[in-house]
Amino acid sequence: MRVDIHGLTVRIEDRALLGDVSLTAEPGTVTGLIGPNGSGKSTLLRCVYRALRPTGGRVLIDDDEVWKLSSRVAGRRTAVVTQDHDLDNGFSVAEIVAMGRLPHKRFLERDSASDHDTVRACLARVGMEWAAGRVFAGLSGGERQRVLLARALTQRTPVLLLDEPTNHLDIGSQLELLELVRALDLTVVVAIHDLGHAVAYCDRLVLLHEGRLRAAGTPEEVLTPATVAEVFGVRSAIVPHPLTGRPHLVTAPAG
């Protein structure tokens, strides 16, 4: 399913967090949201997964406005890996992942054998089956992110949103997670801090700056040396990666 965002605006008490942002994410592609801290990446995602009601503009998923769907139906279209996950509860990994079935369940409906199969399959997909009986809070940061990705997959949605999924992970876990995400055949929108990862793992990039759309297109189109210098204040170049041959962004201090 396609994600279409038209003129999205979020104002909180006269402060514009997002101003008139439009973008399209196509099925089977990874769209990266990039920009400095406070540029509106998380705010934009929160409007898509209905954690924040925009003050203007529309978010369409498969031509339906998400804020006009019921919350359950919306939960069957988009899944999200957020940054705000509360750890101070004793849920096991299996329980956390099984929550992904929530939008598919009726009141008082019990977990079925197929729910358990889905949970197991999605944990296997991220290589975390062994942890099913563990307490979620006891896992390492990288393991937790993989479990949250498994939960999002358990929702069986066509659209997957990720809010800075590689934050606080060591480099091995970062690359593992991004490889996993890239291999999914979904409409993926990912807010991402690291420009190198953005270039290497996203098909298209959307650059936000101070709540406004600065540029959108392929990584090469968006991250020109002039734009990077203007928005991030550093020098940069996109070069072939010496090990993989894929495009790679290198940076150096300004001046």
Added chain:
Amino acid sequence: MPRTASRSPHLISGRRYPPAVAVLAGALLLSIAVAISVGTVHVPVGQVLDVLLTNLTGGGREPDPLTQQIVWDFRTPRVLLAALAGAGLSLAGVCLQALVRNPLADPYVFGVSAGASLGAVLAMTTGVTAVAGLGVTGAAFAGSLLSLLVVFALAQHSGRLLGSSLILAGVAIAYLGNAVTGYLQLQANPSELRAVMFWLLGSVAGASWPDLAIPAVAAAVCTVVLLTRARPMNALATGDDTAAGLGVGVQRLRVLLLVASSLLTAVIVSVAGGIGFVGLVVPHAVRLLVGPDHRKVIPVSLLLGAVFLVLVDLLTRTLDRPNEIPIGIVTALLGAPFFLALLRGRKRVLR
């Protein structure tokens, strides 16, 4: 790495859960029967059952009038009120802890009990006609509703209720209510003061059948409604944004939890006074036993809360016979050490 794919980290899970619930339900019935039987006049459990059967079904052996009066008119409503209060306050605690994701949240955190106390103490000491017309229970209920409305009005911010603002506003209103209540106590004469103290510390001593109706209906309705929201409550316990992403209408659920827990607490406080610690401790103990899944936490909290308060009420009547100890003192004496042990064990539990 141990490969424990189907294991659960919770003490009671899977196949052990249904028998555990059955045992708790049995324990509740047993403790109710024992609590009715024990007292200044001992009534054997067999005779208690006879009286209950006669009154409920019309059959069975006719009891003598004195036993009928002791068992049916005095002890049964009292014990049932203790059970209802324990169940209701525990359920309210479950709601609030899911809502504000704060382990210290208890049913009184929004100033409900302070408002109820103020209303009740006003009715008992001043006899202000407007308040006195309501009676102690009515005045307590009015006070708790009023304090809730003030707290919600203070904590709402452009239509959204924020957990931290709720707690801060609740604490402030509680101090305010307690200050006025304290002043009224100083003005009260000694006989009023004793009644006031007893009420403030919670008591089910004066319970009669009509007292039970409203708390029973409130507890039943809230239980049914909350059981249908158990999955969304699980999601909410892991974060507002996470819950939204899982297809939960977060604002609506938060309002539902607030309304349910506030009404439950107000209804119970107004008939049984400020019984502390039950709503705080029971949900924590239950999560230690069955894990944090609300599909289990809700029914087990109801049962455990009821058993706990029935037994505590029994203690208040028997420890210092023929005097009675206010129930809130015993819940705190038992609850505080348990809670401290819980705090120390917390890190271990989370691993």
